[in-house]
Amino acid sequence: MFERKSLFDLRTSALDVNIAAHLEKLRRTQDVRSRLDPMQDFELWFWMSMIGGTHAINAALHHVGATDPGEYFCTQSVDVYLEQGDAPGTWKHSLRYGCDIVHVGMPKVQAKLPCELEDACDAMMVLEHLRDPCIRGDHTITPADIAAVDRAYVTCLRLTQQVLEPTAT
Amino acid sequence: MTPELHRTKAERISRSLAKCTAADYEAVIEGVMLAGSHWLNYAAHIHELRPPEQDIMHAEFLTKVERLKLSLVMMDTIEALEEIEASRALYVRGSAPGGEQMGARALELLERIRSAALAARPLRPGV
Numbered sequence: 001m002f003e004r005k006s007l008f009d010l011r012t013s014a015l016d017v018n019i020a021a022h023l024e025k026l027r028r029t030q031d032v033r034s035r036l037d038p039m040q041d042f043e044l045w046f047w048m049s050m051i052g053g054t055h056a057i058n059a060a061l062h063h064v065g066a067t068d069p070g071e072y073f074c075t076q077s078v079d080v081y082l083e084q085g086d087a088p089g090t091w092k093h094s095l096r097y098g099c100d101i102v103h104v105g106m107p108k109v110q111a112k113l114p115c116e117l118e119d120a121c122d123a124m125m126v127l128e129h130l131r132d133p134c135i136r137g138d139h140t141i142t143p144a145d146i147a148a149v150d151r152a153y154v155t156c157l158r159l160t161q162q163v164l165e166p167t168a169t
Numbered sequence: 170m171t172p173e174l175h176r177t178k179a180e181r182i183s184r185s186l187a188k189c190t191a192a193d194y195e196a197v198i199e200g201v202m203l204a205g206s207h208w209l210n211y212a213a214h215i216h217e218l219r220p221p222e223q224d225i226m227h228a229e230f231l232t233k234v235e236r237l238k239l240s241l242v243m244m245d246t247i248e249a250l251e252e253i254e255a256s257r258a259l260y261v262r263g264s265a266p267g268g269e270q271m272g273a274r275a276l277e278l279l280e281r282i283r284s285a286a287l288a289a290r291p292l293r294p295g296v
Contacts, residue, residue: 021264024264025195025261025262025264028193028195029195029196031193032189032193032195032196035188035189036185036188040181040184040185041181041184041185041188042181043178043181043182043185043200043203044182044185044186044189044196044199044200044203045185047196047199047200047203048196048199051199051261071263073258073262073263073265074258074262074263075258076227076229076230076254076257076258081258082258082259082263091259091265100262102262135203136170136206136224136226137170138171138174
């Protein structure tokens with residue numbers, strides 16, 4: 001017999017799907033990251049760290065109810081998202097608030113976050129500060145830069161995992 | 170940043186992209202975006218449309234006036250980068266179907282951007 005889901009169940013279902021989607025992106029970017037040499041491939045290695053870490057943060061933000069888990073994909077313009085259009089396979093832009101972040105701090109999350117998640121966001125800020133000088137600028141990459149990125153990335157993943165699976169740690 | 174350093178970075182990123190497979194489309198799209206942006210700056214500096222101290226971060230961030238000026242010389246490059254940048258929402262941040270096809274398309278666009286950049290020459294008549 002068909003059992004109609006309650007609104008809570010539907011929200012829970014969308015939440016689970018969206019968190020799983022972010023964690024799958026994290027797994028995929030982490031896989032590429034593991035195949036790259038941090039010095040020889042610094043730009044792409046760094047970028048996979050940033051993309052993966054941001055997906056982990058988005059998953060944790062949804063988990064604690066700080067952001068909307070709907071299927072709205074971040075564009076480069078803050079608060080502008082892509083979502084499914086009226087016809088199948090089409091996409092349309094929309095202005096939305098409180099959804100996925102494109103980078104930590106873009107947009108700023110309004111909700112109060114658990115300490116672990118705040119600390120995970122702080123760790124990602126290490127990457128955000130290194131992004132322009134190291135990737136788009138002429139800063140010479142040093143072993144210290146690589147160590148700082150790796151430490152921040154690992155910290156971000158450890159803390160977001162604590163948020164997502166508090167009993168696993 | 171100097172054109173030479175943009176070229177060095179773009180070529181380094183392309184070497185890293187060679188370590189990716191078609192299934193790694195998020196990395197491919199992002200790497201192409203980064204390498205393509207360096208080629209855009211390389212060409213803009215060589216054409217003397219932008220001084221080395223005024224790099225472009227994203228083609229989609231150009232003002233209408235800036236885009237017009239650059240597109241008179243580099244329309245194909247600007248449009249290619251806009252297409253790559255627009256794809257990031259669907260396939261890198263989001264989970265829209267068709268990521269592998271977009272990854273392959275991004276690599277084709279990067280080759281066009283690279284070829285155009287390597288053909289760039291100063292435009293201003295000598296004095």
